[in-house]
Each structure stands twice: as structure tokens, then as C-alpha cells.
Amino acid sequence: MTTRPDWRSLDKDLARLNQVERVTGYVVRPLLGLGLALAFMALAGLEAALVLGTSPTTIMAMVAAVFGAYLALNIGANDVANNMGPAVGAKALPMTAALIAAALAEVTGALLGGSEVVATVSRRLIDPSAVSAPQIMVQAMMSAMIASALWVNLATWLGAPVSTTQSIIGAILGATTAAAGFAAVDWLTFGGIATSWMLSPLIGAALAMALLALIQRLISNRPDKMAAARRWVPVLLAGMGGAFAVFFALKLPERIASPTPDQAALAGLIAGALSYLVARPVVLHRAAQLEHQKGAIKALFRLPLVIAAVLMSFAHGANDVANAIGPLATIMQVMTNSGGGTHPAEINAFAPIPVPLWVLVIGALGMAMGVLLFGPRLVNMVGSQITKLNPIRAYCVSTSAALTVIVASWLGMPVSSTHVAVGAVFGVGFYREHMAARARRIGARAARPGLPREDRSRRRLVRRSHVLTILAAWLITVPLSAALSAGIYTLLHLLGR
Template identity: 45%
Template sequence: MEIKTLHKLEKQAYKKSHAEIARIGFALFFLAAILAYSFATSGGVPNNLFLAIAAVFGGYMAMNIGANDVANNVGPAVGSKALTMGGAIMIAMIFEAAGAFIAGGEVVSTIKGGIIDIKQFGNDTDSFIWAMMAALLAAALWLNLATVAGAPVSTTHSIVGGVMGAGMAAAGFGIVDWGTMGAIVSSWIISPLMGGIIAALFLLAIKKTIIFREDKIKASYRWVPIYVSVMAWAFVTYLILKGLGQVWAQWIELLNSLPLVSLEAQGKPAFLTASLIGLIFGGFVFALVKKTLKRNMSSMKNDRHSVNGQFTIPLIFAAALLSFAHGANDVANAIGPLAAINDAIMTGGITDKAGIPIWVMAVGAFGIAIGLGLYGPRLIRTVGGEITELDQMRAYSIAMAAALTVIIASQLGLPVSTTHIAIGGVFGVGFLREWLDESNKIERQIDREKAEIKDDKKMLNALRNELKKLEKKPAKTVEEYQRITELFRLIDEEKAALKKAKKLLKKDKKNLFVKRDMVKKIVTAWVVTVPAAATLSACIFFMIKGIML
């Protein structure tokens, strides 16, 4: 029997190693294709070797964005079983790539968030190129490490840390805009807090208006269309503001070419415009959901499962729209520095805005999709189920938090991270579950068991010390021999009691709705992302400089 079990384990390990080799091989093939294409199309350009290597770094960064960051968009939908893992990856790959290509923009900021003042490079184009290469590689390496560790981190903060570290290595501390850095640090608190509060409030509202009602079918008919239409409004508004901002001017121009249409030209959509369009879509969705529910009410059961089912299709749309907006925005984390390097090599100058050749956009778009397909499932599982258990209502609340927090923050000028918002939303629904289920009782029980363990350890040490003293005495009385025997018995009993207390503690910790170890790991990864990427980037910059000089 044991030999059969070992044989099965061996076969599973063999399959797993083959799958891992295949993934690595495909990733290397993609990077090799980028290298070959870059060389083939820039043969007569000076420093084309730097451009080719930078393109590989950009592709590597894009793959790591796909492997780590995209999990926040589809993880809750997968965790709630609204989408299968395969379906989520397929949807995310298509919409991430579409967002990058359609709305990634013709021009991107070469320095994410204006974190450094590129004027301090002067005419030293070589140092600027080396700094951008170091930033790309450092950010990608840090994201790779975080993905292996199962920690979802901000790709924006990773590239910001990389640019900051390389900039300081190249031109000193004065190159960094410390005000911007302060805003980034504040986003570590603002993003998860806002995301958690909004997600918890939406989940609480659903529970109060539907789940806690005796007639859940009637409550669903009244409230589900409202919640889904609010979601439609939020996501259309979010998509226009964050996903289509780069191509808004072209859309206005296209509409103005139609007869009887005259719209004011805008560089980017205003909140009011986006909100009104979202409101129109929301009204349409309200009517559609109301009609669908009326038709399906006879087949609905008066239970939680039926209520959950009403949020499945909205969650699929949410995953697709979040992926589109993410591809449009975060592709710049990979191709921004690459576009800067390409522009510096082609023109011999340094600029804070750079045009994007189609091949650079393709590196970012396909890199994100490939990274997601190859290595995305690990983080999707973490976000979807390893922090807290999710169902469709909880996943809906998290998706709403992601969209609404970005909308509110953009209007208030608050710095936020979409990664931190999504994870904060997961924390929020988990902690709300604990509060509603009176898990504070479990917390108090855990504290009592910790105190018991501490007391048992003290007693065990005291008994051992007494035993040592008696055993050291050269001559012993009958009473002392009896006491030694009793001490051995008491020590065995204390060991058993300590073992039992530790087992109970471990069991009670599992009853908590939010895994505390995961919270600690993720928050630690957030805090160290910028300094870790910055340190790594500075080291890589000095290494490149040492090789070249």
C-alpha cells in the first residue's frame, strides 16, 4: 500500500516538474522572440544592444504584472465560483490585452508618478538609459519574488521604487520628489482602509436588505436590480475615467464627425460626463435585471444560495471590465521605462513623455496576458480563497469597493493603489463576517489559551528546575526519592497539558474568518515593496555602470 502511495506521489511530482519546465520554456521563448525582433528592427541604430536588453526587461516586467497584479481583478470571482479558473484566465487575458492595445495610449509618462526629476540627468543620456533598465529589472525581480511568496503587491509601487532607487544611484537623493513619495506612503493606509470599509458596507447592506429578511425572494426582486444597476453605473464610470482616458479625445472627434452631433473637445473625460453615461447604462441594467428576475422568480428558492446566484453574471462582467481598465493603466508600468529608453536611443535626448511604437505596446500587452496564463493561478487562489472564504455577494462587494474607491479617490485627489483596494476589500468582508458571527468570542478564547500555554510553560520549567536540584544531591532521603518520582509524573502531565493547549489554540485560529498569517504577510510585502525595489534597482544600476565604464 505504501509503495503504491509513493508511486502516485512520484508520478504527481513528475507531472508537476514537467508542467513547470513547460511554463519556464514558454516564458523564455517569449523573451527570446522579443530579443530577436528588437535586434532585427534596430540593426542600424547606435546602442541597439541596450534597446534589445531593455525590451527583454520590459517583457519580463509585463509577465510579472500579469502573474501578480491581475489576480486582484478576477480572484474574487474565482473564489466565489462565479468563474472557473480557466474561464477567469481566458477573460482576463483577452481584456487585459485589449485594454493595453485599445486604451493604453499613444503617449505614456516615462517616469511613473513623476517620482524623480529627469532634468537632473542633464545631457547624460547613458545614465538615464541605465537607470530605466535598472528600474525595470528591479521591479520585475521584486514582483517575481512576491508572486513566488504568494503575496499580491502593487506593480505601480514596484516600478516607482525601481525608478526612485536608480534615480538616487545616478544623481543623488535630491532627484526624488519626496512629496510624491509621501503620497505613496499614505496610499498604503488610504487604499486598503477605503476598500475595506466600502466592501464591508455593501456586504452589510445586502445582508440587511435581503439575507436577514424572511422572504428572500421578494427582497431579491426589490433590491438586486438596485445593487446591480449601481454596479453598472460604477463600472462604466470607472472604465471611462481610468480605462478610456487615453483615447477619449479620439472618441469625441469620431462622434463629432457624425451628423447633428456637436460635443465639446476634451483631452480626458470629466467626472460628470463619465457619471452621466454610467447613469444611462445603470438605468438600462436596472430594467433588464428587473425583467429577468420577474421571469425567474417562480424557480427561485427562499435561501442564500438563490440570492448568491443573482450576482454571478454581474461578477463576470466586473472581472472583464476591471481587467480592461487594468490593462489600459498598468501596462505603462512595463512599457513606460521601455518607451523612455527607446526614445532616448532613437533621438539621443531625455523626455518625460514618450511615444509608444506598436511593438513596445505589444511587448506590454502580450507580456501581461502570457504572465497571467502561465503564473496567474497562484495569486488568483490567494486572493480568491486563502485570505477569507468568498461567495458571490462578498465578491460583488469587493468589486464595488475596487470601482468606487478609485472614483472617490480620483475626485478627492487621494493617492490609491488598486491592488491595495482589492485586498483591503477582501479583508473588509472577512472582518465583517467575524463581527457578524461574534468571532470576538473566538478571539477571547484564543487569548485564554495563550495564557494557559504560558502558565503551563512556567510550571514545566519550575518542575524541571526542582528535579535538577534533587538529582544533583549526592545523598537522598526516601522522601526525596519519592519527590523525584512524583516530579517525573508531574512533568509528563504538564507536557501533555501543554500539547493539548497548543492543539486547541491551533484549532481556534482556524475558526477565524480572516487568516491572520496571510494579513501579516501581505501587509509586510506592501510596506517593503518600495524600499526593496529601490535598493535592488540601485544595486543593478551600479552593476551596469561598473560594466560599462
């Protein structure tokens, strides 16, 4: 007599194995990213050793390359949220496609536009002669690089999009103060820059609110929304194209383009006109296909939003790679010119610095790997956890971010793209919250004069906990990175005696 197999027991065993496999994957996946990041940092140090050979400064260069790679990884992990967060939150791009597109755009922008690092803000803030001795300069730049990377890493783990420019400037200030005293820093200039950092998110929020109100007035609140969309969406997309043309002209490094403000404005007008000529037939054709579908108006903004996200990632790679490789390039220049000694005093670490190709590759690949390995956390934060975005709201965020950079550049204000983009997300969310509350007051005034406090709290469209976390991180970035950098410099200085 044959025994029938107990299929129920087998199913239970397979279910347990599947559960173990899921738990193992959940545990191993973060470790895989960490392992790849550590391997990349080790390869960066090995690359420095292969380039410099048996030079007396090889060990210091290897250490600097490892921490430069660490900083690049963290900048990619944190800053990508500003560019891709709105597109992912609006469901214009899936997360995987957004990360791949951002990584490719970041690498392309960094390799094409990042061959020179010009630390204009640092040159205005710090007296270069105060830290001109090569040994002090190397220790100061190493301290700034380590401190900035540690803070950005912590902020990413906490889920707070912070300004990497703000972090590196704070770290340089801290190391310089520890090395040469408070007199080496122009605190009046720093006060002006800090003021611009506070104003830029407000400007971004105001422009995003104004754009959203304009779209609602021109399209969303019209009886025939599709007819209004056929008329105004090409105009809005033309404005977006013109704004991004000026944004590129002002934001990209001189190696790619260095137009005057008048030339940038002319480029914007030409790009806007071309964008209108291209967008109008495309919008009309697409509107005819979506005539009776739900969400048709939002769908018209989806493709331009994807293009904007990729362009912003390209510009970020070209411009902000300086934050990743600036200190490393400075260290390489100092050691090459001085042989690692304490002379001469004329080396100026804040002058334009030609970047070796291997240093540029570390910055470009480091930011791309940071995007792919650790980007999703901040992308989700900016794209969906602060407030709910759709293609129209995300369009307002991206366009207002570009416009804010344009306005700030013409006013001579150094702004943070993180502050601008996140401020625009806040602006969209608070505007929606204001309009929803206004509609409830008008609709329910007669029957229900007011809502209980708990009910009003549940109806908020912006998550206050995230707002407070992000604002707190912004406020403490400069003092914390400065204090951390000063402490690291003091330790390195004591060890180097």
C-alpha cells in the first residue's frame, strides 16, 4: 500500500522557506549597497595610488581619494531628491527609471562640465593667505571633506534633504577658523550668504504657489478644461523651456558656456519660442487622444516634467560636482606643487583649480552610485511624503526652482538648489491646504461654523513632522558641519606634529 504525500505539510514548509527568503533579502539588501559603496571607496584610493606611484604623498592622496569618494556618494544620495523627487511623486517616472536617468545625467553633466572647480563663495569668505601653508591647507581640506560627508550621510539617514553646498561651506569655515582664527573669515559676507539661504526657499515657495494659482485660474477652474488646456499648456511649456534655457546658461560651468545676462535672456526667448512651436502640435494631438479620459489635463504635463527632471540632474552634475571634488582637487594641487612640505606660502587653494581626470571620474561615478544605491529614501521624501504631488504640481515645483535660481543669479545671491526645490514643494502643499480650508469654510459656514481641532489636523495636506525635521536640519547644517570640521582639523593637526 502506497502512502499519499502530505501536500499540506509541503505547502507549509515552502511557505516558511519563502518567508525566510524574504527576511534574508530584507536584511541583505541594505548591506549590499553598503558593500558596494565601500568597494568604490577602496577603488578610489587604489586609483590614486596607481596614478601617483611611489610618490612621498601617495598615502595622503589615497586617504583623500577615499574620503572624496565618500563625499561624492553622499551628495548623490541626498541631492538627487531635489531633481527626481517631484517627477517620481507625480508618477511621471517609476523609481527605477528615475534613478537610472538621474545617474546617467549626473555622470554626463559632471564629465562635461566639471573639469574646473572655482570656489567663488569660499574665496569671498576666507582670506587665502591665512591658510596658505600646504600642510595646513591639506589638513583643512581633509577635515572639511570628512565633516561634510559625515553630516550629509547623517541627514540622508534621517530623511532630511540638506544643502551640500551649505554643508561644505560650513565645514571649510570651521576648519579655517580652527587653523587661523576667526579673523580669517569675512563674517559680514557670510551673513549676506546666510540671508540668501533663508530667502531662497521662500522665493521658491512663492513662485510655486503663484504658478499653481495661475494654472488653476487659466485651466482647472474653467468650465471647458480641455479647451483651456489646448490654449494654455503650450504657453506654459514654452515658459518652462525658456526658463530652463536661462537656468542652464547661468548655472553651467564656463567650460560649457559663459554667456552674459543679456545673452542668457536672449537664449531663453529663443528656447521659449521653439518650445511653443514644438509643444503646440504635440499638445493638440495628445489632447485629442485624451479627450474623454480622467486625468487628461495632468497627463499633458507628464513628458515635459520628465525632461525637466533629467535636465536638472544634468545641471546638478555639472555644477555641484565641485562640492564633491573641490577639496580633493585642492589637496592634489597643493601636494603636487609643494611635494607635501610646508612651503611655499603663495599657494592659493581658492583660485580656479584644473581637475585631473581621475579625480573627476571619482566625483562623477561617486554621485551616480550614491543616486542608485541610496537615492530612493530622499526621493520618496521630497516626492510624496511632504505633500501629494501630481504632474501639474510637480511642474510648478520644477519650473519655480529654475526661476528662483535665475532670479538669484541676477541678484548675485548664492542659493541652494535643495532649499529652492524643497521650498517649492512646501509652497505647493501649503497653497493646497489653504485653498481646501477656504473651500470648507465657504461650503459649510451655515451648517457648521467650525471644525474640531483634531478634525482640522487630519485634513492638513502637509506633514508637519517632515517640515520640522527638514527645517531643523537646514538650521544646524552650517554650525554642526563647522564644529565637526574644526574638531577633525584639531585632531589631524595634533597627529601631524
